[in-house]
Amino acid sequence: MxxxxxxxxxxxxxxxxxxxxxxxxxxxxxxxxxxxFDEGTRTLDKIDLGAKTAVSLVNSGYNGTDIDGTIVYAGMTWSTVDNDYVNITVHITNTSAVPSSTGAFIKNYVINSQEIDTTKYDFNISWTS
Missing domain, CATH: 1.20.5 (Single alpha-helices involved in coiled-coils or other helix-helix interfaces)
Known part of the structure; x- marks a missing residue:
């Protein structure tokens, strides 16, 4: 034992x-x-992830977002002021006209799902055909 x-x-x-x-x-x-990774870097990552998800949802017709063609996430640009990320722009390419409600859906989806502080970060969407 x-x-x-x-x-x-x-x-x-x-x-x-x-x-x-x-x-x-x-x-x-x-x-x-x-x-x-500082807060700005994490916020950029969250916006990137949210935008990709929103584009995928729009292409699948989620929540009544019906578009005639396809939209493609084309990347993201930003500028910095005093080491803070500002003026963040998501670039989306569309193959046909996209209603303004679709752009509003993408922007609201990213802001709400990723909890983006709109008082600190200026987030916009740029469309190219």
């Missing part, structure tokens, strides 16, 4: 060591990611 308890003790100690290493690794990675 003594032999089995030693084995259990070693197994328990090993588990604690592994758990400690995982915890320290998680904390280090979280700290690195949090300190590496």
């Amino acid at each position: 003594l032999k089995g308890s030693k084995r259990a003790q070693i197994s328990f100690e090993f588990s604690i060591i592994v758990l400690s290493i995982l915890l320290i690794s998680t904390i280090t990675i979280t700290y690195f990611l949090t300190s590496s």
Whole structure:
């Protein structure tokens, strides 16, 4: 019986060591990611993701957004003032005329789903044919 308890003790100690290493690794990675990307960079990423999703939803006819052709997400531009991102513009290419309600849907979807602070970031959509 003594032999089995030693084995259990070693197994328990090993588990604690592994758990400690995982915890320290998680904390280090979280700290690195949090300190590496500022709020502006994270907001740009959120706008990029939201715009791509909104374009996909429009192309699938989501929520009555019926367009004759197809729209394509063509990228995003922005300018910076004092290391803050301002004047963020999403570029969308359309193959036919797009109703203004579709543009409003895309803009509102991005702002609402990604919780974009419109007092801090000026977010616009640019259409090209």
